[in-house]
Amino acid sequence: SQTIHQWPATLVQPVGSPLSLECTVEGTSNPNLYWYRQAAGRGLQLLFYSVGIGQISSEVPQNLSASRPQDRQFILSSKKLLLSDSGFYLCAWSGLGGSFNYGYTFGSGTRLTVV
Amino acid sequence: DAKTTQPPSMDCAEGRAANLPCNHSTISGNEYVYWYRQIHSQGPQYIIHGLKNNETNEMASLIITEDRKSSTLILPHATLRDTAVYYCIATYGGSQGNLIFGKGTKLSVKP
Numbered sequence: 503s504q505t506i507h508q509w510p511a512t513l514v515q516p517v518g519s520p521l522s523l524e525c526t527v528e529g530t531s532n533p534n535l536y537w538y539r540q541a542a543g544r545g546l547q548l549l550f551y552s553v554g555i556g557q558i559s560s561e562v563p564q565n566l567s568a569s570r571p572q573d574r575q576f577i578l579s580s581k582k583l584l585l586s587d588s589g590f591y592l593c594a595w596s597g598l599g600g601s602f603n604y605g606y607t608f609g610s611g612t613r614l615t616v617v
Numbered sequence: 618d619a620k621t622t623q624p625p626s627m628d629c630a631e632g633r634a635a636n637l638p639c640n641h642s643t644i645s646g647n648e649y650v651y652w653y654r655q656i657h658s659q660g661p662q663y664i665i666h667g668l669k670n671n672e673t674n675e676m677a678s679l680i681i682t683e684d685r686k687s688s689t690l691i692l693p694h695a696t697l698r699d700t701a702v703y704y705c706i707a708t709y710g711g712s713q714g715n716l717i718f719g720k721g722t723k724l725s726v727k728p
Contacts, residue, residue, distance in 0.1 A: 536715070546661065546718035561715075592660045594716075605651055606716055608660030 504529035508593045508609030515616055521566075521580040523612050525593030528574065533595040535576040536606065537568055540590040552576060588616045618717050619644040619707035626723040629699075635692040637722050639705030642686040648709055650681060651716065652690045654701040654724075661704065661718070664690065695726045 505528045515521060527533050537549040548561045550568035558568050565584055569577045576593060593609040622640040629635040641650060651666040665672055665679045667688070672679045678691040692699055704721040 538718075545720050546655075548715055548717060551715055590658075594660070605653070605663035605666060606661070607663065611658075611660050613658075 504595075504607065506593060506595055506607055506609045508612060510612055511610065512613045513615070515583050515614065517585055517616055518582045521578070521583050521587070521614070523578040523591055523593075523614075525576045525578075525609055526574055527576075527595045530574070530595070530597065532573060533597065535570060536594040536596075537576065537578050538592040538594065538608075540592065542589065546592070550578070583616045585616050588614055590614075618709075618715075619648055621705045621707055621719055623703070623705050623719065623722045625720065626725070628725050628727060629692075629695045631697060631726055631728050632694055635690075635695040635699065635724060635726070637690040637692075637703050637705075637724065638687065639690070640687045641705070641707045644685050644707045648707045650679065650685075650688050651706045651708065652677070652679065653704045653706070653716075653718075654699075655704070655721070656698075656701045664703075695724075697726050697728065700724060700726045 508525045535552045538546045539549050540546050550558055550560055552558050552570045555570055555573055566580050591612045594606040596606045619641050649666050649668050652664040653661040654664055655661045665674055665677050667679045667681050669681055669685055681688045702721040702723050704718050706716055
């Protein structure tokens, strides 16, 4: 069965420090991968998505970047965090093709607090 | 993706059916209707999706009107653990569509 791992679960970082959040998927190949952010009291915002290794699409220009060095690995990074980067970060995957039966599967999320 | 409209909040008594409405009047012919829910401090969970036929799985039923302009998610016997924000999303299936979440409906199941 497919599983998605996301870590760390919580993170407190000072303003100006770098960030690296990692997400890996097991039990599937060539998944679509996504990074979402949910700021406190707000909805889920799609940040990046990837349909293959090295292929990254950005939905919102910002202080963050994403990379996909391996088929089932998706990394969210920042060189210098801002206070506004605080939030709940979620990784998700979905299958490829013209349709999929089970929608997106989300990881358990990383709660980032920038202080 | 077609825009969806949901009531901001609803209450439901435990053990009763919860009927969550969604309006998607501008949905196109090949856009699916997806439902997710997010329990506090967790990632969203897929519930069900459909194109034009009604669908049922172990979690819920999805009723889509014949003109596809609206749908209803039905939780047949709501429990306290069903308290969550429920999102209705209209999007293309597969790699063409990205899930764009709105504000959803906050469902509170009460004893």
